[in-house]
Amino acid sequence: MINILPTINVKKKKQYRGITRATRIVRNLAFIIPAAIMALMVIMAIFADLSWMGLPNVGIAPHDPNAQVMTNRYLPPSFMEGGKSEYLLGTDKFGRDILSRVIFGARVSLSVSLIAIFITAFVGTALGILAGYVGGRFEGLIMRIVDMALSFPFLLLAMLLAVAIGPGFWTVVFALSALGWAGYARMIRGEAMRINQSDFVAQARVIGATPWRIMSRHIFPNIVNTLIVIMTLQVGMMILAESALSYLGIGITAPQASWGSMVADGRSYLDTAWWISTFPGICIGLVVLSGNFLGDWIRDKLDPRLRQL
Amino acid sequence: MSGNIVLQVEDLHTSFFTRAGEVKAVDGVSFFVREAETFGIVGESGCGKSVTGLSILRLLPEPSGQIVGGKIIMEGKNLLELSKSHMRAYRGKMISMILQDPMSSLNPVYTVGDQIGESVRLHQDLPENMVEPEVISALRLLRIPAPEVRLKEYPFQLSGGMRQRVVGAIAMSCRPHLLIADEPTTALDATIQAQYIALFEDIQEKTNVAIIFITHDFGVVARICDRVGVMYAGKIVETAPTRDIFKKPRHPYTKALIHSVPQLDRKDERLYSIEGQPPSMMNLPPGCRFYPRCDVSLDICKEQEPPEVKLNENHSISCWRVK
Numbered sequence: 001m002i003n004i005l006p007t008i009n010v011k012k013k014k015q016y017r018g019i020t021r022a023t024r025i026v027r028n029l030a031f032i033i034p035a036a037i038m039a040l041m042v043i044m045a046i047f048a049d050l051s052w053m054g055l056p057n058v059g060i061a062p063h064d065p066n067a068q069v070m071t072n073r074y075l076p077p078s079f080m081e082g083g084k085s086e087y088l089l090g091t092d093k094f095g096r097d098i099l100s101r102v103i104f105g106a107r108v109s110l111s112v113s114l115i116a117i118f119i120t121a122f123v124g125t126a127l128g129i130l131a132g133y134v135g136g137r138f139e140g141l142i143m144r145i146v147d148m149a150l151s152f153p154f155l156l157l158a159m160l161l162a163v164a165i166g167p168g169f170w171t172v173v174f175a176l177s178a179l180g181w182a183g184y185a186r187m188i189r190g191e192a193m194r195i196n197q198s199d200f201v202a203q204a205r206v207i208g209a210t211p212w213r214i215m216s217r218h219i220f221p222n223i224v225n226t227l228i229v230i231m232t233l234q235v236g237m238m239i240l241a242e243s244a245l246s247y248l249g250i251g252i253t254a255p256q257a258s259w260g261s262m263v264a265d266g267r268s269y270l271d272t273a274w275w276i277s278t279f280p281g282i283c284i285g286l287v288v289l290s291g292n293f294l295g296d297w298i299r300d301k302l303d304p305r306l307r308q309l
Numbered sequence: 310m311s312g313n314i315v316l317q318v319e320d321l322h323t324s325f326f327t328r329a330g331e332v333k334a335v336d337g338v339s340f341f342v343r344e345a346e347t348f349g350i351v352g353e354s355g356c357g358k359s360v361t362g363l364s365i366l367r368l369l370p371e372p373s374g375q376i377v378g379g380k381i382i383m384e385g386k387n388l389l390e391l392s393k394s395h396m397r398a399y400r401g402k403m404i405s406m407i408l409q410d411p412m413s414s415l416n417p418v419y420t421v422g423d424q425i426g427e428s429v430r431l432h433q434d435l436p437e438n439m440v441e442p443e444v445i446s447a448l449r450l451l452r453i454p455a456p457e458v459r460l461k462e463y464p465f466q467l468s469g470g471m472r473q474r475v476v477g478a479i480a481m482s483c484r485p486h487l488l489i490a491d492e493p494t495t496a497l498d499a500t501i502q503a504q505y506i507a508l509f510e511d512i513q514e515k516t517n518v519a520i521i522f523i524t525h526d527f528g529v530v531a532r533i534c535d536r537v538g539v540m541y542a543g544k545i546v547e548t549a550p551t552r553d554i555f556k557k558p559r560h561p562y563t564k565a566l567i568h569s570v571p572q573l574d575r576k577d578e579r580l581y582s583i584e585g586q587p588p589s590m591m592n593l594p595p596g597c598r599f600y601p602r603c604d605v606s607l608d609i610c611k612e613q614e615p616p617e618v619k620l621n622e623n624h625s626i627s628c629w630r631v632k
Binding site: 136198199200202203204205207208210217218221222 | 366368372394397398399400401402405406408410411413414415416417418419427428431432476479480
């Protein structure tokens with residue numbers, strides 16, 4: 001048999017369409033960097049010391065965050081003139097190690113925000129789904145409460161709480177949660193209403209699913225994407241709010257360190273000892289920024305139109 | 310044509326209460342379906358076909374949609390008197406429904422197996438390891454190839470026709486006695502439509518399910534239905550075996566409808582169409598609803614609604630011309 005087909009010399013061209021490892025990494029930098037920062041902060045918070053494991057003298061923090069050494073007050077960071085190598089980021093007005101306080105502050109700031117985020121997400125989602133599903137007067141009532149919560153001055157509430165039950169960890173959590181759920185409720189309600197109108201919910205009704213089942217098995221899984229995105233974006237908001245409260249002295253109380261209270265401590269010495277406020281401030285900025293970047297990245301990834309790719 | 314009567318609807322009235330007033334979407338509909346029989350409900354859009362279907366399942370959009378009168382009898386029980394939870398136990402188990410757009414009736418976050426299994430788990434008290442065989446048998450019933458593979462797939466992985474069959478498998482998973490199909494073929498192209506209808510016939514043969522087929526397509530009616538109810542403005546004006554509807558329609562509306570179906574062997578210049586518009590369901594004329602558009606109306610048609618006349622066991626009609 002004569003081969004009439006011309007032999008085409010298929011020279012393998014360099015693959016341009018294929019995604020090389022390098023481009024993939026570059027594309028995901030928007031995820032890798034903020035995720036790494038977040039992970040670092042979380043590790044700092046968890047391993048600040050290991051007293052929770054029964055090892056009080058082991059941990060990342062080089063010093064006791066509350067140990068005052070009066071001879072070492074206002075020491076600049078070790079890389080500056082006059083700094084001591086054992087105080088990497090300098091010391092504050094009581095001679096406490098800034099680095100150790102930043103590390104322990106991460107614990108307080110992150111746990112306050114995470115607890116508040118989970119409380120608000122839970123309450124807001126439950127009420128939002130219920131309002132969107134039930135509709136009618138119940139929905140009207142919930143949404144008016146949401147309107148009130150969203151228009152109530154957050155700082156006023158926080159100050160009232162601080163006066164009523166005294167400043168402290170749980171006061172901050174409570175202040176952050178008391179109003180924060182409303183945003184979720186409003187967002188989730190809209191989603192729940194949309195999904196409640198969808199054909200697959202109608203289908204679930206046709207096969208005899210109960211309202212509880214429709215809400216938990218059909219509506220909820222379809223709003224998880226939205227929920228995760230809001231929660232991630234809230235990390236930054238919550239850290240900022242916690243810092244603001246601690247800065248104003250109605251949050252975490254001395255001598256416990258939180259980033260906000262550390263910024264507040266250093267504000268009168270900004271011209272002479274800038275490092276007291278700056279390093280916790282940088283941490284706040286980094287976490288807030290990372291939270292927002294992560295939120296954007298997750299939203300892009302979870303977008304249903306992109307999910308199938 | 311003498312199976313047991315599975316469902317009997319008597320003088321059903323369903324209304325929507327809107328700000329503008331009461332809309333009588335279904336206004337005195339009566340019919341029945343027998344075992345292994347397909348009953349077609351035909352009519353133009355807005356005549357109350359779908360509302361009739363939803364009323365049977367009591368799934369009207371609340372609070373505006375309400376069943377205001379009549380009886381829906383299944384196995385000697387009036388479904389309208391059942392408690393909410395009792396009614397829920399009927400849905401999916403005794404009565405299933407395939408919705409107007411089956412393509413979007415699947416939840417994107419669950420696999421096919423989960424969704425069919427949901428219905429099985431809700432209605433059949435089976436040990437967990439018996440659920441999957443049930444799911445597979447439902448998929449087989451709908452002639453879905455390789456069911457063991459399919460049940461692990463998500464809706465977006467399936468083609469349109471396949472999704473439609475999965476919806477059918479959900480509906481049939483508990484072997485209901487009655488299946489309500491609300492224009493399931495409207496969104497399909499002609500070849501798939503023919504396949505899908507053949508599938509319905511096949512399922513009916515295997516399971517003896519009674520089918521209420523809601524459609525506006527006479528081609529589909531001719532293909533699948535045993536008996537047909539022609540609906541106009543919330544009422545069934547003529548009920549007859551399919552053959553009679555096509556060969557000797559008696560009601561002027563049925564005649565006009567049949568006449569307006571394009572036919573290959575008829576070389577008319579223009580396709581016939583019925584003059585005018587159906588009446589507003591908000592304020593119906595006092596007499597026959599079709600009177601303003603009827604070619605052969607009498608004086609009495611304007612004043613009094615025609616009663617239902619039974620020509621024989623299977624053929625009944627509401628028209629003053631027929632006595």
